[in-house]
Amino acid sequence: MDVNDAISGRRAVRNYSNEVVDERLISDLIDAAIKAPSAFDQQPWMFTVIRDQGMLDRISREAKAHLLATAPSGPQSDHLKSMVGNPDFHIFYHAPVLILISAGSQGPWIAEDCALAAENLMLAAYAAGLGTCWIGFAQSFLNTPAGKALIGVAAGSVAIAPVIAGHPKAQPPHVPRRAPEIRWIG
Numbered sequence: 456m457d458v459n460d461a462i463s464g465r466r467a468v469r470n471y472s473n474e475v476v477d478e479r480l481i482s483d484l485i486d487a488a489i490k491a492p493s494a495f496d497q498q499p500w501m502f503t504v505i506r507d508q509g510m511l512d513r514i515s516r517e518a519k520a521h522l523l524a525t526a527p528s529g530p531q532s533d534h535l536k537s538m539v540g541n542p543d544f545h546i547f548y549h550a551p552v553l554i555l556i557s558a559g560s561q562g563p564w565i566a567e568d569c570a571l572a573a574e575n576l577m578l579a580a581y582a583a584g585l586g587t588c589w590i591g592f593a594q595s596f597l598n599t600p601a602g603k604a605l606i607g608v609a610a611g612s613v614a615i616a617p618v619i620a621g622h623p624k625a626q627p628p629h630v631p632r633r634a635p636e637i638r639w640i641g
């Protein structure tokens with residue numbers, strides 16, 4: 456697939472079939488992820504692939520509780536609170552797999568490096584016929600000592616990009632982009 460087709464066609468997918476994602480395909484996505492550039496070529500990323508549905512249900516429950524307990528008060532939080540307060544809301548939309556991109560240790564550009572790896576992974580997934588969605592709702596819980604212990608990652612690691620993947624039931628509609636502000640100098 457042409458890279459522009461992948462960039463234009465990728466959507467955040469929130470509705471998946473039960474079809475299992477082939478293990479080799481997941482490895483191919485990680486292979487695409489690690490081709491991202493990284494500051495000083497540090498390649499700080501590490502990947503945790505979670506396919507255990509019981510574990511994903513538990514992370515969803517605990518991440519929602521964590522979000523509710525830590526959300527600041529105010530109108531901006533009301534939407535978040537009503538969403539994550541709904542017991543039927545599953546933050547991973549029952550996707551068959553979560554690929555968590557974490558950094559092995561702290562550093563000034565780990566977020567940028569891991570986000571670039573995540574975008575590579577999501578574009579490669581789209582080109583392979585899979586859907587993906589970055590699940591920011593999972594991030595704060597996965598950075599707590601309890602979250603790290605639950606998935607067995609080192610206490611010093613930093614969870615940056617929790618990305619669900621699976622076979623989409625339907626391709627979501629395009630989300631229109633606002634015209635960007637562009638300033639030309641010279």
Ligand SMILES: Cc1cc2nc3c(=O)[nH]c(=O)nc-3n(C[C@H](O)[C@H](O)[C@H](O)COP(=O)(O)O)c2cc1C
Pocket residue numbers: 465466467468469588589590591592593630
């Ligand atoms: C950092 C980040 C966090 C996100 N967190 C969530 C999330 O927790 N739940 C969700 O359903 N979508 C999440 N998304 C997906 C965005 O809502 C989605 O990318 C945006 O609405 C644009 O839609 P598109 O990806 O289809 O173009 C997140 C995206 C990013 C980049």
